[in-house]
Amino acid sequence: MKKLLLLFLLSGMVATAQQNLTIEQATYGQYQAYAPKSLTAPQWRKDSKTITYLDNTYSKLMSRSEDSKWEEKTFLTKQDLTSALKSKYPSEFFNFQIFPYQYKWEDKNTIAFKAAGSNGNYLVLFDVEKKEVKHAIAIAADASQQVMAPNGTAVAWLKENNIVITTENGQNTNVTNDTDKGIVNGSDYVHRQEFGINKGMWWSPDSKMLLYYRKDETMVADYPLVDFGQRIATEKDIKYPMAGMKSEEVTLVVYNVASNAKTTLKTEGPKEQFLTCVTWSPDNKYIYVGVLNREQNHLKLNKYEATTGNFVKTLFEEQSSTYVEPLHELTFVPNSNTEFLYRTEKDGYEQLYLYNTDGKLLKNLGYNDVVVTELLDFDTKGKSVSYVGTANNGLDRHLYQVNLKSGKTTQITTGSGTHSVMVSSDGALALDSFSNTTTPNDVSIINTANKKTTSLFKANNPYTGVTELPKMELVTITAADGKTPLNGRLIYPSNFDANKQYPVMVYVYGGPHAQLVNNDWLGGASLFDYYMAQQGYVVFTLDNRGSDARGRDFEHVIHRNLGQNEMADQMKGIEFLKSKSFVNQDKIGVYGWSFGGFMASSLMLNHSDTFKVGIAGGPVCDWKYYEVMYGERYMDMPQENPEGYEKACIVNKANQLKGRLLMIHGAQDNVVVQQHSMEFINACIAAGKQVDYFLYPTHEHNVRGKDRIHLNHKIADYFETHLK
Template sequence: MKKFTLLFLLSGSAVFAQRTLTIEETVMGGRKYAPTTQTAQQWRKDSKAITYLSADFSTLFEKSAATSWKETTLATKAEFEIALKAKFSNDEFTLRTFPTAINWKSANTFETEVTGKKNSYKVIYDVAAKQIVSTVSYAIEAAHATIASNNNVAWLKGNNIQITDASGKVIEVTNDANAAIVNGSDYVHRQEFGIDRGMWWNEAGTQLAYYRKDETMVGNYPIINWNEREAVNKDIKYPMAGMKSEEVSLVIYDVVSGNKVTIQTGEPKEQYLTMVSWEPTGKHIFIGILNREQNHLKFNKYDAKTGAFVKTLFEEKASTWVEPQHALTFVPNNPNQFIYQTDFYGFNQMYLYNTDGKLLKNLGYKDVVVKELLGFDAKNTKINYLGTANNGLDKQLYQVDIKSGKTVQLTTASGMHMASVSSDGTMILDQYSNVTTPNEISVIDVKSKKATTLVKADNPFTGKVDMPKMELVTITSADGKTPLNGRIIYPANFDANKKYPVMLYVYGGSHAQLVNNRWMGGGGYFDYYMAQQGYVVFTLDSRGSDSRGKKFCDVTHRNLGVNEMADQMKGIDFLKSKAFVDADKIGVFGWSFGGFMTTSLMTSHSDVFKVGVAGGPVIDWKYYEVMYGERYMDTPQENPEGYAKASLLDKAKDLKGRLLVIHGAQDPVVVQQQSMNFIEACIKAGKQVDYFLYPNHEHNVGGKDRIHMYAKIADYFNVHLKK
């Protein structure tokens, strides 16, 4: 296959070599060398103007077509604080910045949330009058506050739900004393299936739907906190593949009557309730019912008053898995039509249905994967969304006409775009980068296509750091059919006549993409740091990774690691074809699924990989949780052969190179039992392996400790591979 190549030189001539990145900058560099931008930018409603924050987050700026896009001050933190104190004289506020999350309600007013010393507030601020014009207050200890259209506020106190109504009265919705009964939390089904909330107000704000999760039947799993004088055990609920899982129901609470209705989602109780969506009329609620096997979805309609089942609107069945990810989006001013997103037909795209379940229009376009639905135009006849292009390397802005299904691509420059359309539909605010463009922000006239550049960032490394050359490549997958996206970062002061060691940085799992056509090619600062230390740093998005459609992922079903490894080895073959690669010095580093891949490669291809660093690795999928694990592997009872093939416990005997395993001691995602069992297997097999724990970290090592971690990884490669 013809290779797609983009060359990218981040700095000037190596003859005048500047300094390299420091190990501290592998963590802090993203902030230090961020390209010039406009922070928190958005369209001001009902105007041809955009707003954004100053670099120190103290001022809200505006650029408007009326002023030829000149920067003007719209509001300041000091002005906002004065307005807060005038409105809430009995409370105190210490704002570090101007509010970073604002939602324009009109041309002059925006909505935001602030916290004082006594209460939390939702406020609407008028930038012209410099006044707070509307307020809602609720308890300062409120967690996951969800505010209704009539200003009722639902919030969590521990595992129970409280409501502060518009008059300030606090209503106790649930009072379960057993901590294993969890109400209203977004941590249901371990946040798979696009779940990002646990409570939903109807449009009128009179009824609250919420998850009720019963974990009493799930065993306790110990997580040790080592910070106390005597170590303390903190039990979590961690249902492992093939074992008893949580039981979830959906309850509707009526604020006026105090009545509760449990939606009749039926048996078995071990099923997944997804895509919860209120009908705009409030008469019905929709739920995606996914079986535990995750291969059969029923999208059901229920009576919100009685909880009774009304009808199944449609079903999806697959031999692999069905993975609902999105709640419904109703067409404004038309409560009988909604947009449904699914990848069931190959790529995550949009489909127009009516509330009786009739498919009205396929709104998909080519092989574009919808990444973010941005909303409707002013007339509610078109939908704007961000979607993929260029085999997943790019992201562009598209607009589809709901009636005709015709799609137009509104942005054109190759790269990763973040874009939005003005409320009147006449202008686009477009921000993008690619491998040669650090950051460019423009306003584009939809009709004339004329673009006005607002920001064109310079290379932030120029004169500061001598960054290595980077190249994007295309490699054919192990099936001989599929183009895969790869990235090479060349060693500093690269000499094609020399031979260099290799660090393969790998992930390979679902819902992740490491290579794309953005600034730095999607590579991290540690990747570039290692290249500066003299390594060829290579990354390949194998089959199973994100942004390429369902078939691209389906090949992993019941055999995690098999096709992913085969693709990674195609990447290694590609590297070995290069005269500058030292084939005897190839190492691999990855975290989480990448830790699983690292350990798999170190044991299955032990003659190729001499050094590996596996962070938070899955070692045996039977120790991983139900929701993710069973989607790809089914249960251990159903797929014993697949689990045995993927398990690394009996492959410890095949380890030849030097392997460092790193784990967070409080990891609730990939529990430490995974790596501990592998260490034990290595001991029994007589294999030496290195092990390092970060005692106060969960699945990811953050903060300053991350600098320590990267220093350790770099040192491990330098000692055992580079020498």
């Protein structure tokens, strides 16, 4: 009997033993089953000391407030919304599967959300105290990029390439009526969404005028994408302005709702300039626009009259020997028509500057080498403003407050790691979600005046009892310039034995606006990286010079010379790896996507004796095939920088290939068009070099949805077959 009992207990231990991640878990578990406990869709209620968020079933809006000592309470339910909408629209049927995830507080008593009815979609303003609908506007089911007027009585939206305004009484007004698809109105896909552009229409604060982009791309060459989903494949043309070629021409137009009159801002200058930082003045009288030349090295912040479109003045200019990259609208100080915050890296780090509308710099609000990553809110009187910024050589994120008059900056958060912060509308309280490499998520409320912290909860390690994640550590490596510290991440194989030697997978991106190594939970890595470590690989990542969050000079070393300094830094990472006795120097592979695909293939070709295996997804193979806005910022035009384009081109290096290289591309890629990899494959054929290739017929630049599992399978299998 004792023997049987022992066998039973042992079998139970085996059944509950922790297992390695499956490829499915490694692909989506990080964001779903194994996401650390957190608040879902949290927001501060305007003009209050209350936070709201969704419950675990996504059926209720919960709240915690200072008055209730931060105890959780039910604030609103799906039924509250359904009943109010049904009362206003008795003939409609509304069925909320979840409480609207994209709800937004407009003021203390009003939330905005979208609702799907049986006869169409509605944009709704809802009074949370009276539990009734204040405004609701029905729009067409195919309406895109909807923007509600501040007063809630009208919505501007796009019908293909034209703008329609729908009012609360159901009246539609066609703002534009262009039949040529090459004229695009109101779209956020202007200048290919570079320069921080995420909208194409702006209501004036008084809701009487609508400002919008008008993009003329009739002169831009058509680029064919092939749709294989039909019996006979069809061609879909997109407008794709390649570096050095004719680009789009963009203007800004003001539409007067009452008179139906249109006024084009007189943004004089070359037709192919870029219009950025678009901002209404709080008094509705003026519009501010950052006018950037095509060379992207000279920015003028201009002021225009809204009613006439006339140019008023240039407030200030920015010039650079490399490039100027405006990314943010102006932020006016509360209750002021004449003072605003401007974000720029002109002095080395992206920081805040206080200007007046005459163009006078009132105060430099920068603090040390902190890069502002998110601008938050002002205090009640508009005397200080909060923001999230970097620390610890870009690894950490902290909450800072700066006084606008004195310029004095106070760091509010202290724990080393990543603080994801939301500040109340009076700036007095902050909701802080904190993580680092040993902390999954600690959620608390911080009093910004005295820094007193009230804990709401601490998340447990979501992998406990499921799988044992391999050991990860953050490392520092000196760049190829001999002085700049670089952030790296090393994940050890499961059951690591220092006396053994292991193959290496280097995961790389390396380009601007991306940071792969962070002091947060999992160290900034994807769960797929840990999956590969569980399969017996050392997994290594390095943020080389040229990547994000370290300031202007750190990034701008790439100018006119893409790939060169980045590779030099990555090879310093390889030197670090080779110094480790547990690294098998004959089995080093590299994987990257997009800019990372460019880097992976560049490393395979330029350092062919080091890398045995490479996987390059959506890779830029020749920068002359890339688009104007991004490509020319970093490389100038091909005719201006032929040497730089030649050095960065991997097509002409195909004959240097020695190891096994897999290229992966989406056939519908409208970012890095498939021509890149086709040119490289053709060069490999001419050079007699074998290369592997895989195409995702229906995907664009990234492989999404369930097919992501297929992609990760392919990557893991390729390394398993050719590297181990």
